[in-house]
Amino acid sequence: MSRQDQKRNKVTLLDVAKHADVSRATASLVVRKSPLVGAETRERVEAAMRELGYVYNMGAARLRAERSHTIGVVVPNLTNPFFAELLGGMEASVDAAGLVMIIANSGDGPPRQAAVLQRLREHGVDGIILCPAAGTPDDLASKVSDWKLPVVQALRHVTDDIDYAGVDYAAGMEEAVEYLVSLGHQAICFAVHGPVHSAYHERVQGFRESMKRFSLKPDLVIRVPDRVDQIAKEADALFAQGRVPSAVICFNDLVAHGLAAGFYDRGLRIGRDISLIGFDDVADAEAMRPRLTSVSTSPSEIGHNAVALLLERIAQPSLPPRCWISATKLHIRDSCSPLSSS
């Protein structure tokens, strides 16, 4: 906790009342949202609360007193095993803290996300970990501030004003490109899918910039279907318009799984005729044959970080917003080979 925050935590309601030049009783009515206080007085007291940081301490007091020992987690979908691993990491930390976690699926759409957030609030969760749905408006921060409810963004972010636990997607893409370049590859595709959000942009940008750094064509970004069982059929898209990629980096391991099937259907041997790199390094990467080289994003660690941020935010609501970015690590297995051997 910073010195400034420590100071804030000592502010009493009496300080607020003095600062606003009202009685303690009047300040108390404002805090309790009483209709008995006139608009002008309310505004003066609220301004004093803001200036002295008193609102936040009230929130902390309320939470300390009325904690439900339940954490809400909002994820955009559950079909990618990545989310199971992320939630597993969260659960271990939540369990260790003696809490219970409830999960809601936003379906990656802002309207449903708004509905599930509203329910979680009504249900009195102590705090929320939110992987913001694609298209979440950037006024999320001011809304959350109105709620007086601790919220942490995970995996994706829409504002710098709320805690964020994520991973350095761009650095992960750089690792993948560098590795393929070290094997002699130049015609490298990036196969993407799914909704567009901060983690999507960071990956695409990371790919393009790394490719440019090696003076390679940065625009081979090809979209494939969302469902793993549909991707194989669309693997041809990688070879459209005369493209002959010798290596493909995948948006995630799900895409790698689907493309592996598509390459099999085309008679392409992974790790020999074509190199393939996944992203996330979920358990399926180890179970693929040939084993999938993949950029590990350590979903379990991100889950752990998100819970740690939330617990600290609950205990100390006045902390400045923080951003914990995990490093990626390329996990080299058997799905890539030097270009010369193809």
Add this chain to the structure above:
Amino acid sequence: MSRQDQKRNKVTLLDVAKHADVSRATASLVVRKSPLVGAETRERVEAAMRELGYVYNMGAARLRAERSHTIGVVVPNLTNPFFAELLGGMEASVDAAGLVMIIANSGDGPPRQAAVLQRLREHGVDGIILCPAAGTPDDLASKVSDWKLPVVQALRHVTDDIDYAGVDYAAGMEEAVEYLVSLGHQAICFAVHGPVHSAYHERVQGFRESMKRFSLKPDLVIRVPDRVDQIAKEADALFAQGRVPSAVICFNDLVAHGLAAGFYDRGLRIGRDISLIGFDDVADAEAMRPRLTSVSTSPSEIGHNAVALLLERIAQPSLPPRCWISATKLHIRDSCSPLSSS
């Protein structure tokens, strides 16, 4: 609604009072759990409520009045893509009904399950869909009855006194065994994993009985690890003690995915040297190469059924317990071949 239920729904508090020989006011105090009523009177009124089915109508009235429009769903784990498909089916139905769903993970353990059920109750969900954790005590029914909260069991069941939406696992195993026998296989293994519960027993029993029906050795039931990335290493267990299975039925598609890797490592070609059948037919089955023949349990349909049962239970709490069992369907793809061609 049955005639008997229609009759029950017409019972008024006055009927209860008359039946118990007390005033309507006294009966009302009992319903509202007032401490002003003596134990003996309370018992008499509650007996009358039970006999006339009045408790249930009160529950319905309360629910109609105070619905939170939220459904709680308790699943044992999220790492199997089966659960993502099940939850997807539930969500479609829940969305269509204008409700919101929150999910809790019991970790397949009764203590955590008890904690999450308690939280969901406290949070005022309208009802709960529960896939009971392995080891759930069979007094679940009387507990649920105490809660006055609509509950539906899904996938697994511990009592006949609560609604159940499941699938005919035994018939699914029979389809798999019959198909392999029709291809000439006799040395058929069943590779199982995970915690033991009703759906586990039904599958194992279905396998053993089908094998016996064809006068085949029914005891080749082999356990493999829970995690997909661990299964490959343990595929050797299928060949221990001099066993030479020509075909393997898997507990689910996750096991099939892991064993496929293990067979690849042994140099066994699936659909040629050895036949492999999955169970559940999740999207991954279509994405495997060779494509995985699998017994479809239609998780999305089970999810739909569970929500339909719960919505009817909420609307008509006095319905007798029901049991909706979906049929399985063998989805033949490319992972099995006639024995002679091996």
